[in-house]
Amino acid sequence: MIAFFLAAHKLKNRTEPNTAMSVLQYIVVLVIMASGIAVVTVDQLVTTNITPFLLICIIVGSVFLIRPLISFMIFITSYAAYYYLIALTITNQQILLSNRVNGITAIGIGFLLSLIMWHYNFTNITQKRCIESQQKQLEKMAYYDPLTDLPNRRYLEKLLEREFSSMQRCGHETVLIILDIDNFKNINDTYGHPVGDNILRQLANLLINNVRESDTVSRFGGEEFIILMPKTSVEEGYAFAERLRKLIMEKRFTVGAITLQVTASFGVSSMADINNQNLEDYYFHADKALYLAKQGGKNRVEVACGG
Template sequence: MKFDGIKKRFFIKNKLLKKGIRNILSQNSIINKEFAISNLRRLYYLALIAAPMSLINIIKFLFFIGVESREEILWRSGIIAAHSTIVATAIMLGAISSHMLNKEKLNILSAIAVKFFAIAFILIIGAVIVTLDQLVTSNITPFLIACTVTALVFIIRPIVSIPIYLAAYIIYDLLLRLTQRNKVILASNQVNGITIIGIGICLSIILWKNNINNLVQRRYIEQQKKKLEELNAELEYKNKKLEHLAACDSMTGLLNRREFERIVSHELSRMRRYEYTSCVIIVDIDFFKKVNDEYGHPAGDELLRQFSFILKSELREFDIVGRWGGEEFIILLPDVSVFDGRKVAERLRQVIEKYNFTINGRVVKITASFGVAELSYEETEAFNKCYDRADKALYMAKKSGRNCVKVIW
């Protein structure tokens, strides 16, 4: 059973990977761009290595390798010329690849052209050096190096790499015949050349497949990361929404009683620290029951929303407004004296009295009563005592005929 489970997971993973590869392969522009950038980077670093190495070989052949026969002289001159060409070409390709990588927008076709030029040059120069080596030795290592380097450095599609290496073998075979007169050695090198080409094709295909798999996995990780970010954003939004629902009155959007008391507690801590007093105002809509009776409860709810909007818009941004219950509201004015708090309450009263509330297309006029009291940090149970005083002041306002402001100093 355990083996079956492992087999099943492997099958699913393999199926998803194949699906991802098919999706990637169908998006040629993505592959071309990703691999073009990768090939240019690899070419740049290859050029940095190839130029000084060939320069060292030139110096070695010029000053440290002695020659006597005509073939050896021709061999040394040819090798020096070949490595000089490598130095010049490496510098040129390094500069081109660096320039293309630093451009804001990469020209994909140009990058592909540079890649194929580099591959062709490496394979041909490898075949040329082998041809020159046949003057003094049967060694074909340069062609092996050329095929291995192109296979391992450059990412080439299998459908393209196969004809490239076959063409390289034809050039290798034709050039080899020019300098290798020994038929046995020639035949041996030809056979070994086929093996080398096979190695090049095999390595190229393996590298292509590995890079495709890496691209699929990277894209999959990016997609999963994006989904996770979207889920986190959605979760954060929902958490904020839940926090808002927990802290605010669903009808008016003002703070609910529990959240208002929490903020007041926090404000009292600040008041003790910086030694200032604040002011609490309790507001009650006059004859609100008549509105419900005459226009219905939905109309009453709409009036509460408009009333809440007025309170919020007429106060400072950092003033705290909450719905205490029913048609009763409560306001905390931080760092405001009772004297100034009374002025604020009076201004609110006048605004409400003049405001045209619109209910079902009809204008409704209402008034409100206000009770004001000081919130002092020096008292024990400061908010409860302040609330009692403000509530008594509100009661006095109602007893005095409503639509007025009363203060208990």
């Protein structure tokens, strides 16, 4: 038992699926059952009670979490061993019959306890997983855009608060990029909103596939998207936005039999220009740059004057 304890202590800290721990549990169960049967068999030379066998059945049933089918096989096998082994030390046939019948009671109690424990834990685990799944769904509904599956404005604002604090601690620069599809209303008016929605999803995929792992793409609303680029200078942000602009311009957006080309305008700004007391206006400078890009003929990148 000391060896089993040391082995379990060593295995319990593993984070990967722990097959060894599961196997060890069943070995311990078998050793306990075998020990109890051996004790009660020898004990018949002194007394006729089967208390050790009853105790191990209760311990195994109430302490160890065993699958019902495996539990049934363990208890049936144990009873078979008990049935034949006690006959080696009991000569009185009436006592032998009595102990064999009492052994059925002990096995029944142990198996019933095992079923109760399994059902209780299985129900708890199922409920916990259901609650976790519901929490994830609620979180997704609260923080993700249902059309593109991108983080929404609410989620972005939480990221910006953390990033702003990180900038103050570490002193690095972070860039915000706002992009807006040019003349998107004409697409909806001409081809319908389902086509427009499909183009938004395709654009979202294009953006996700071309940003760094550290960057965050979010849907700001309508046909506007914001890209948060930590540890990036304005010059690097401008070069990246220019590359995205060309990728969007060259891409063929296909929706059924319809093939379209779209362009986008970009506004780039540094988060260093944001006032800590007025963080809700984080997009102000980038939005001004986007306005200049629209006024300048669209399909272009502009940098905020403060950047």
